[in-house]
Amino acid sequence: MPFELAEPRSLREAIASLDAKDPSVRPISGGTALMLMMKAGVLRPSRLVSLGKLGLAGIRTGPGGELRVGAMTSLRTIEKSEIVRKGWPVIARTLRTLANVRVRNVATVGGHLAHADPHMDLPPVLSALGARVTIAGAAGERSIPVEELGTGYLETSIRLDELITLLEVPPLGGRSAAYLKCTTRSADDWPAVGVAVSLDFQGDSIREASVVIGAATDKPTRLAAVERILVGRKLDENLLDEAATQELSVEGDLHGSAAYKKQLIRVYLRRAIHEARAQSR
Template sequence: MTPFEFLLPYSLDEALSLLDPEDPNVRPVGGGTAVMLMMKAGVLRPTRLVSLQRIGDQHARIARQADGSLRIGGMARLADIEAHPAVREGWPMLAHALRGVANPRVRAVATIGGNLSHADPHMDMPPVMAALDATVVISGPQGVREVPAATLCTGYYETVVRRDELITELRVPPQAGPGAYLKLTTRAAHDWPALGLAVVLGLQGERVTHARIFTGAATDCPTPLRNAQTILEQRGLSAPVLREAAEAAVAEAPLVADSHGSAAYKRQLLRVALPRAVQIALNRNRSHA
């Protein structure tokens, strides 16, 4: 292994000062799960790793705000988010989705900021946060900026986060209605998904006032299925409409083949997954009514 620096700053400002906007081999480390896998695979040979473990507990806080929104520090561990009472009560879709991420050992150390920054298209949190209409807070030497979670990822392992910036917070509005994240894997349930589908529905009686549907894993980055959303908003939730929405999703989604399946296979998964995810969301909504 090539020697590298491992630095342990004690503040966010210090951590940011140690990053290099020009050097892709200088990396921040949150939980370290993705970085270690990349190093073992030989795709990352860092010259410097900047640990974020000591930058302050305030960056790992999870709290419901007075306006009903949820704030999650970028250093919050996935297991802590899933177990938090406010998340389980107000954002059940998020809590449920987190239970299927990797395994308990990974969730105990992986951070939400690192998870989103890594932008592996097979990860579960990017489409979930996009469907929940979350906002990502990014800090850097030029100050703080906010971007919608839906536009955070720009391509395969690519985001709008610059090399000298860090995701420091997520702001999640109140869950607008029933939601579900459906993760379809080719092997064990905790494995990388061949297709991930996140659905959030705004309901007024039997009418869909708005829908947010994002696919992941089968696309290079979380992708909104706008035609399917429009069909649900205009025509409701009957079985024929759900099938029509699924066909629209298959037609519009830029599905890609990988080791988890061909594009044709993933089209069939999406065709099955959309009606199923909507039904799961509705069933959960009835069980809590």
């Protein structure tokens, strides 16, 4: 099926090239997910709006010490960035086993977040870290937590005539964070489950906890009950037993049944908390 390719040179022009009422008009960033959907015939665009000439790539820190990553920055650039490695090492570590280097060279962080496949590795990590995205549309910009981006399987709260332009991640401060991905095939496969934790320790006790899992339901899931158990308590095996026995809502898929995933989460949650503890030392 033929389609039009628009290559706007400004954000305003790009937004004007989108269509609030027509889902067959789509932005394209790296194209790694979009092209697969087109090849599979699930997407037949009438127009693709390339974001390649908008100057949306780059990594820097903001006035509050936050990480600011332009939407068109490739996943590989983020993985290799000294700023990210020093200030947010969990993001660089997560990227090392996200797909393969060929995909990471091309895929962008904006496309990654907009795609909203619940198996993706970065959304749980960024949600656990309290990251936000800036979304631009004809009426201006809005900023929302990454956690509120996904609304269902491949569905987001981004309107058809809006674009993600920026990712912002607050400084880690005293927190330590870990992401563990369990794959059932190669290490860089899509996860059967992914567990992200961000913990703030005060001595041996946990002052603040953020726990978000991926690949368990149709969007990343915050384990609020687990967080409540962890906060204000001393980290020991009894606490981990208690945290790991919480009831979870999990759906099975090609990577494993719901029962199997629940068991994986119990095991990987303990491991991720231990890893965050080790990082904090």
